[in-house]
Amino acid sequence: MWPRVTKSPVLAEDEMGSAVVVENLWKYFGASGLLSRWSNKVPALQGINFTLAEGELAALVGESGSGKTTLGRCLLGLVPFETGRVEVNGFEVGNMTRGQEKEFRMSAQMVFQNPYASLNPAFKVRDALLEAVRTHYKQATKARALEEVEKLARLVQLPLQRLEEFPTSLSGGEKRRVVFARALATRPKFVVTDEPVSGLDQP
Numbered sequence: 566m567w568p569r570v571t572k573s574p575v576l577a578e579d580e581m582g583s584a585v586v587v588e589n590l591w592k593y594f595g596a597s598g599l600l601s602r603w604s605n606k607v608p609a610l611q612g613i614n615f616t617l618a619e620g621e622l623a624a625l626v627g628e629s630g631s632g633k634t635t636l637g638r639c640l641l642g643l644v645p646f647e648t649g650r651v652e653v654n655g656f657e658v659g660n661m662t663r664g665q666e667k668e669f670r671m672s673a674q675m676v677f678q679n680p681y682a683s684l685n686p687a688f689k690v691r692d693a694l695l696e697a698v699r700t701h702y703k704q705a706t707k708a709r710a711l712e713e714v715e716k717l718a719r720l721v722q723l724p725l726q727r728l729e730e731f732p733t734s735l736s737g738g739e740k741r742r743v744v745f746a747r748a749l750a751t752r753p754k755f756v757v758t759d760e761p762v763s764g765l766d767q768p
Contacts, residue, residue, distance in 0.1 A: 584755060585617035585640070590649035592635055609635045613649070619754075634678065637757040641675050642666075654754050671701065674748040678759040680740035684732040690743055691728040694718070697750035717746040738766030 590613040593606040609632045617623055625633050638644045640651060642658045651658040656669045677683050684693060694714045702710055718725055721742040732740060741761075748756055 583616040584619040586652040588650040592646040673755040674753040676758040697747045701751040
């Protein structure tokens, strides 16, 4: 039987005050191998329902292949879903104008499971974070933007001297701290993290 992840069977009455609303979410992937004998689609998410209030922290726990990463990607509109409704900070995911989608991308971020693939090896850490900061602070001077970069480094407990390094010189835990800092650079209201503490070492 395929795993089902659900927080509550029905939405809360005060749904309008929720930062995240997920209602009857279904997502399928194409079947392969033996499974294709019975169906051309395999359910990854089955009737997911939950709400999150502003400031609420939730952890999704499940075995490998249970749909955790897929759910996170659906919440941010990184993969389409077949049926259901996803609303994040007032934005209806999958039904936004181009302008709304741009605004949504600033307010919602995802920290992916593999920090190695998330960083450009040609960019020093400082430059990678500076690019993200300038996306949010478009009118900031370079000096002001660099101050913000250092604040982000301190926030994620990344030694400031590591800002001058290239990603290949960082440990796995330091890479993860960098991608956390980059995700926080736009001051998002909603952040999805995929195995956030996996490989995280001591600062």
